[in-house]
Amino acid sequence: MKSWLEISAQRLTDNYNVLTQIAGNKPAGEGTAVLAVIKANAYGHGAELCAPVLARAGAPWLGVTDTEEALSARTALAAENISPAPQILIMSGILAEDAETIVREQFVPVVWDQRQLEWLAAAATAQGRTASIHIEIDTGMARQGIVPGELPALLQWLRTQPTLRLDGVMTHFASTEVANSPQTLAQRGLFEQAIRTVAASGLHPAWVHAGNSSTVDNQDAEATLPWLRDLVSTLGARSMVRTGLALYGYCLPIEATKPGEASHAAQPSLRPVMTWKTRIIGIRDIHPGDTVGYNAAFTAPRPMRLALLPVGYADGLRRELSGIQSHPGGWAILGDRPAPIAGRVSMNLTLIDITGLENIELGDEATVLGDHITADDHARLAHTIAYEILCGIRATPRLTP
Numbered sequence: 001m002k003s004w005l006e007i008s009a010q011r012l013t014d015n016y017n018v019l020t021q022i023a024g025n026k027p028a029g030e031g032t033a034v035l036a037v038i039k040a041n042a043y044g045h046g047a048e049l050c051a052p053v054l055a056r057a058g059a060p061w062l063g064v065t066d067t068e069e070a071l072s073a074r075t076a077l078a079a080e081n082i083s084p085a086p087q088i089l090i091m092s093g094i095l096a097e098d099a100e101t102i103v104r105e106q107f108v109p110v111v112w113d114q115r116q117l118e119w120l121a122a123a124a125t126a127q128g129r130t131a132s133i134h135i136e137i138d139t140g141m142a143r144q145g146i147v148p149g150e151l152p153a154l155l156q157w158l159r160t161q162p163t164l165r166l167d168g169v170m171t172h173f174a175s176t177e178v179a180n181s182p183q184t185l186a187q188r189g190l191f192e193q194a195i196r197t198v199a200a201s202g203l204h205p206a207w208v209h210a211g212n213s214s215t216v217d218n219q220d221a222e223a224t225l226p227w228l229r230d231l232v233s234t235l236g237a238r239s240m241v242r243t244g245l246a247l248y249g250y251c252l253p254i255e256a257t258k259p260g261e262a263s264h265a266a267q268p269s270l271r272p273v274m275t276w277k278t279r280i281i282g283i284r285d286i287h288p289g290d291t292v293g294y295n296a297a298f299t300a301p302r303p304m305r306l307a308l309l310p311v312g313y314a315d316g317l318r319r320e321l322s323g324i325q326s327h328p329g330g331w332a333i334l335g336d337r338p339a340p341i342a343g344r345v346s347m348n349l350t351l352i353d354i355t356g357l358e359n360i361e362l363g364d365e366a367t368v369l370g371d372h373i374t375a376d377d378h379a380r381l382a383h384t385i386a387y388e389i390l391c392g393i394r395a396t397p398r399l400t401p
């Protein structure tokens with residue numbers, strides 16, 4: 001095994017509890033429920049390992065992108081006899097050929113186009129079942145969802161469909177990590193309008209949901225969770241927020257325009273769930289002036305000892321973490337000691353500087369991402385966000401207690 005991911009069930013559970021504490025800290029039934037997003041292989045953590053852990057932590061819903069992810073989550077839950085099993089929300093669109101599976105498996109798709117509803121209605125009729133749906137309102141992402149102005153006609157048509165049940169209404173915000181974001185306020189205004197339309201239609205969705213990890217973390221003056229709770233109470237529905245990144249222990253920085261505006265409600269209590277480990281496959285000493293790796297991008301300034309790790313950019317260790325003279329890069333952790341990357345990260349190999357570190361042997365474990373070299377560290381060096389780092393890692397996940 002070249003490298004592997006240790007996935008902490010305890011930390012995943014603890015992080016879920018941190019989020020439910022913040023979102024749901026109200027008398028029973030009044031708080032906001034927390035959907036656990038396990039799309040993209042649980043942000044690289046292994047969806048089949050994480051789904052049962054999150055279900056046991058009490059997640060009433062799991063969020064995935066498509067029927068394939070939904071089926072593998074369902075299988076993982078069934079293998080552990082989890083009951084009651086969370087409902088599975090398919091969040092990123094459906095195609096005609098998905099309808100049959102969705103209805104048969106009773107997955108709940110996010111939909112917004114009448115054609116999607118027609119596919120589901122036809123499959124439900126053929127199977128003698130009903131299909132539950134969540135309708136997405138486009139309030140400003142221009143990605144998925146129906147615009148509020150077109151909602152009345154869709155709802156009117158929906159009321160004529162005995163096989164379709166409107167179980168939820170949702171929207172997605174574009175800028176939740178921005179403190180007091182005018183865009184979020186504008187999106188909230190449009191969503192309020194949509195909820196009034198739903199209320200007027202006589203349909204009674206059980207769930208209304210919006211927001212993501214930053215919606216829970218970003219406790220600005222215009223906090224969205226109390227707004228959502230108030231809005232939903234007018235419908236007699238249950239409110240919900242959909243969290244992904246924070247479950248796995250990370251949050252985006254909150255962008256503030258004024259000092260003192262940014263405050264993280266969740267982030268200080270979250271811990272990274274993933275530790276990405278590998279083992280040393282080579283150790284060598286080099287002389288001053290020797291160059292290291294492709295393009296001789298690093299030259300030893302003094303006698304050095306290097307250790308070779310069997311991971312590289314093919315595994316998701318980003319090439320921007322290369323350690324070149326003018327630009328120090330990433331590092332690995334050996335025990336509790338940092339060892340800087342020396343030279344360019346190769347496709348499957350990376351050298352680290354272990355000069356002066358005692359008692360290092362072939363086969364020793366090294367951490368390339370975890371507590372002291374986080375996904376945020378990788379993201380900063382690679383000029384991206386922790387999301388992209390985490391779901392770009394290719395290594396086999398193992399659940400640890």
Ligand SMILES: *Cc1c(COP(=O)(O)O)cnc(C)c1O
Pocket residue numbers: 037039091172211212213214242243244245246
């Ligand atoms: C991925 C996703 C989320 C979760 O976002 P995080 O920022 O990871 O919490 C929520 N809602 C939808 C629709 C998503 O696609």
